[in-house]
Amino acid sequence: MWKKVARPLLALALLAALMLLLLQGGGADRRAAGAQGVPLSDAALAERRGALVDEVVFTQEGDLGKISGLIGNGGLDVYGQGITNTTLFRRLRDSQSAAYDLAYGSSMEVTVNPVGPRFANGDLNPFQVPAIREALNWLIDRRHVADELYGGLAVPRFLPLSTAFVDYARLADRARALELRYRHDPERAGAVIGREMTDLGARREDGRWLVDGEPVRIRVLIRTEDTRQQVGDYLANLLEDQGFTVERLYRTAEEASRIWIATDPAAGGWHLYTGGWVATAINRDESDNLTYYYTPRGRPEPLWQAYSPDPELDRIAERLERGDYASTAERESLLLRGLELAMRDSVRVWVVDQLNVAPRARELALATDLAGGVAGSSLWPYTLRFQGRLGGQVVFGVPNLLTEPWNPVAGSNWLYDRLITRGLDDPVLLPDPYTGLFWPQRIAGAEVTVKEGLPVARTLDWLTLETAPEIRVPADTWIDWDPAAGRFLTVGERHPEGLTARTRTRVQYEPGFLDRHWHDGSPMSLADILLPWALTFERADTDSPLFDASYAPTFEVFQRHFRGWRIVSRAPLVIEIYSDQIYPDAETIVAARAPSVSPWHVLALGIAAERRGELAFSSDKADRQQVDWMSLVAGPSLAILERHLGAAREQGLVPYPELLGPYLANDEPAARYRALADWYAARRHFWVGDGPFYLDSVRPVERNLVLRRVADFPDPADKWLRFTRPQIPELALDGPLVVAAGDGAAFTLGITYADQPYPGEAIEAARFLLFDGTGGLAAKGEAEPVAPGRWRIGLDPEQVAALGVGANRLEVAVTSRRVALPAFGSHVFATVPAAALATRTDAIRAGNGGAR
Structure with missing residues (x-):
């Protein structure tokens, strides 16, 4: 502490x-x-x-x-x-000059190294065994971590779903059953660990596990900047109690990153890491968490490439990632089964969801995200x-x-x-910080068409949603890539018999979208959209010098749902994308489909450096080829990119000229490279963007950098100031503390915001879950509105009788249309035999001595 x-x-x-x-x-x-x-x-x-x-x-x-x-x-x-330490929070709360904002999207987990059973250095890795990884769930007391180590600024988390987002609220009744299966049970954890360690050839002497006469050493990589240091020590203590010899590796973020994410996990530098994650926006569809956290498709780094999930988990994750379901019920069924398999796999052991306190000066204001905070x-x-x-x-x-x-x-x-x-x-769409729904930034509108019967809904009116019995993909739509010719292949070439898709998304960009300039002064062009699309295919081609094995699993999933894209119009710019992938929200479909831009002349330098084997875009490929992971802003990459800039200026380099050539002005390559050279000479980096700020200077040694305002940015300065404070429902659940068996019971749920009744039309759902003394789900249902800001939950005598005698808990989950963050409340009450309650009531009356 x-x-x-x-x-x-x-x-x-x-x-x-x-x-x-x-x-x-x-x-x-x-x-x-x-x-x-x-x-x-x-x-x-x-x-x-x-x-x-x-x-x-x-x-x-x-x-x-x-x-x-x-x-x-x-x-x-x-x-x-965000601050999670209670002492620091109190100091901040009591400050006269500071203020703070709250965020709910941070989580802490134990990242597990699954390589083994032996590392390259010969050390045993017990966590190669899924059962030992699973046992960590029973070993860790999440309630202790949340209440004692985080001081109440956290809640226990068991599953790969954030307890703060809507998917968890939708599945709360079924998710709770899975959480109960993995509640704190150290004896069960010890039994599983003992059995599996013996099977690995280890034996326990004087309370310590030995293999080949040597202690079994567990290296716990512990982050030091926040409460994870205390959690890491707690975890290390638990493992020592189980008979392991523990090395505690205390590291900062940068130091730890070099070990757990940038190096081969087979090297044996670590076994467990105190990981932390932040959802940078409200995630309205967390079904892709299974892919991201448990399969090689999640990220290109070496750790992810070492994952080998159960085939069923892998199939479910891939289906959910593609949106391969026909109904909401099928989606939920897949997700629940995936959660169950993920808990068995446990390459991640989720511990808590945090309440983060983001500090700022009282006179400063900004729109913070309900999930990701500042x-x-x-x-x-x-x-x-x-x-x-x-x-x-x-x-x-x-x-x-x-x-x-x-x-x-x-x-x-x-x-x-x-x-x-x-x-x-400057993205083409931006997420609402309170709902996670996307708003247009650089598009004028969009039309989404889905196949009839698919579970897709629209909320905002900047787009349209239609259904069709069949969606045929036009023959001139680009669907594949010819690496030899450096051009896209059409649906007509690849699928002369014709092709259908489950969705069509037509995106119309705002007028003048391509009349803007990059920060180095270069005018934009369609080549800035085309080259990133070409890289999507080129990096998955095994015959290309740009091939990246760590990217291949991601591309395979993309290829299964991608059905092509085409440029419908250039003025205004209209692009049509076809796909079999769906999301519950049409706004998310547009955000996932709409092509963005990246300066082709900067990408060209990186492509040239990777083709020559001097740099690599990804960490995994850099490790495989023993070259530097490419950086546009610092380090040895800059000298290599500067050399390629000189060569590009001399040659007038255009990557994939067959593709890009028709979309470039005659003098564009020379003008772009000249502008980039001037930019680099002035600022000594190659990061060229199109946002409201440009990167003016980078000082890696001093650990600071400076952003300056772009004076001719196209938008008025007050465009996004409508986002002020999120209207999170505030709950008060009240009712009897003791209920007689055989009687009914009524509970009152107050839903307010800023001491005012929460508008009834803004409430999406107010659900309740009733748990008996064993933690089993006894009943569930919907609360009923009875007055502004006031709802009623009624239990009939049969429901009360089914609880038996003992302590029970009523939980409520309220979801609002104004914020995506569900609000939770609970009330504990006891059920007793009717005779006992009557006796207790008589005794109370006798003790009162009558009216006064």
């Missing part, structure tokens, strides 16, 4: 903070000197384009204990990592501002900077790297 800092240490901490403030412009003096911009006026806001602030300085600060102080004295304006917000670049001010400099603290290499193909997926790049790029 965190401790108070002694006075001498506090003095040193303040001195360090003062030095940081001087580097950043003087802390509070920085704000007083105008770093917060100029007073806001309606006229100034009306004229402003793009970002509401002029500059964002990202700086690394890993000591959470300093954050409230740095915000208070002006050293930081906002911090990207770090996951897609809208922070468009809404970051000082209240009542325009312009200014924001100092943005994050615990880690440049954790992994940046490139647009298979670069860093690290939370804080992605946080920054969201300010540099």
